[in-house]
Amino acid sequence: MNRRQVLRWGTLLGGSLVLASCGLNKVTVFEAGPPANGLGALAVSSPAMSTTTDWKAQAPREAITLLPARPTRVIVHHTASANVSDFSQAQAYTLARSIQQSHFDRGWSDSGQHFTISRGGYVMEGRHRSLDAARGGTQHVRGAHCEGFNDVSVGIENEGTYMSAAPPTGQYDALVRLCAWLCQQYGIPATELYGHRDFVNTSCPGDLLYARLPQLRRDVAARLGVSVRVWPTTRSGQSGERVRSVQFLLRARGQNVAVDGAYGSGTGTAVSAFQTSAGLTPDTVVGSATWERLILTVRPGDSGDAVRGVQSQLATRGYAVTVDGAFGPATESAVKSFQTAQALTADGVVGPNTWLALVE
Ligand SMILES: [Zn+2]
Structure with missing residues (x-):
């Protein structure tokens, strides 16, 4: 729409605004989870x-x-x-x-x-x-x-x-x-x-x-008219279990990074490398686009760092699991309990929606 507004100059307010402009600086992208209906259902017009x-x-x-x-x-x-x-x-x-x-x-x-x-x-x-x-x-x-x-x-x-x-x-x-x-x-x-x-x-x-x-x-x-999963933005300077999840998942994706729960320069380097490999803009910020590519669906019988990430989250939340990287019966039971508590399908499989509930 070519809606050009015609300006009628009335009396202008004098005085100038003092703008402590926000400074200059930087950011990221994603493919929102798959839209519920495959594509944006609603065409939106330009705002006036x-x-x-x-x-x-x-x-x-x-x-x-x-x-x-x-x-x-x-x-x-x-x-x-x-x-x-x-x-x-x-x-x-x-x-x-x-x-x-x-x-x-x-x-x-x-x-x-x-x-x-x-x-x-x-x-x-x-x-x-x-x-x-x-x-x-x-x-x-x-x-x-x-x-x-x-x-x-x-x-x-x-x-x-x-x-x-x-x-x-x-x-x-x-x-x-x-x-x-x-x-x-x-x-x-x-x-x-x-x-x-x-x-x-x-x-x-x-x-x-x-x-x-x-x-x-x-x-x-x-x-x-699209359905998206909105993930928590995780970035440099943050710390805690969510950062540990990022680190575990980076390791599962082949990046060499320590799991210490502190988002420092080493984690930033690994995130950027992962983003580049995934075709994302390497900005070190783990937003929804990066989370969606980073997570790995894990299920009973699986092993490795992605499983450790799930176990570490569950243990932090008080579930009786050992962070050993082996998705056994105790982990499966804890996952199902967590899913039930979150009103998710209690199938014991940690897919995108369960991952999101774990890291939120
Ligand atoms: Zn700004």
Whole structure:
């Protein structure tokens, strides 16, 4: 849909926004579990969107780079600016111009992000040509929003600071609509929506907006009419049983990594190597796409590190199993008990749904 909004300039609010932009930096992708019906059942249309022309952007200071490949994930940011109560379109346009100017001031060629959503829920093109690229669905505008991942990710800035406040409903709904459309246009699985902090040392997109990303993935999947498994994002600096599961599975996949429950550089190297071998973008972040490739279905009679991973999870949860890598009767009994407790089919086979319940 070519829905270009015509801007009627009314009285513009003066004053410039101070944008402590979320910093620049990085992210990942997946094939959401198999869609329930084989493919996205629902075609979604582009959200109403204002172009760079609409909000009177300045011309970019260098040529925009169009890459001949689809991006593989969407990265969500917050602008770290004030949680304004002005939800008007005029405010949205003022915001867009302010961001562009602040990015010029950093020496960048244009707005770093591809799209911007105001607190009032107005969706705007950020960097020039981003909208046409997404409409075409085969090219990606190189952005400047996540260092190391600008060639493979679409960046969305959400106006506000979401460390202790949640985004307004209208803004969140616009984010769902925009993400669903981008996923459709680029063939990005609905699970491959990440936060800036997943790839860089930053608080962006704020604790509350970040905490809502699993729901965002589910909401986007629902809008697209697909069924997905949303896995917990596991990455550098984390520790605990979930990290041990990743490490056991990496070993089962032939990677040489110690099982210590701490996600350090060795684990990151192994994750990247595995991702490369699986045809995924090597970003060290174990999101849904990576989990889906990493897990191995194990059943009675099996042995090895994947079985150890299951046993270690069960033991941590208080089940009477020995972490010996041999899927015997005691392990089978514990698996069935766990499956029953989780309202899963108690068949003693640890497939994707049981793995997800174990690592959640
Ligand atoms: Zn950010």
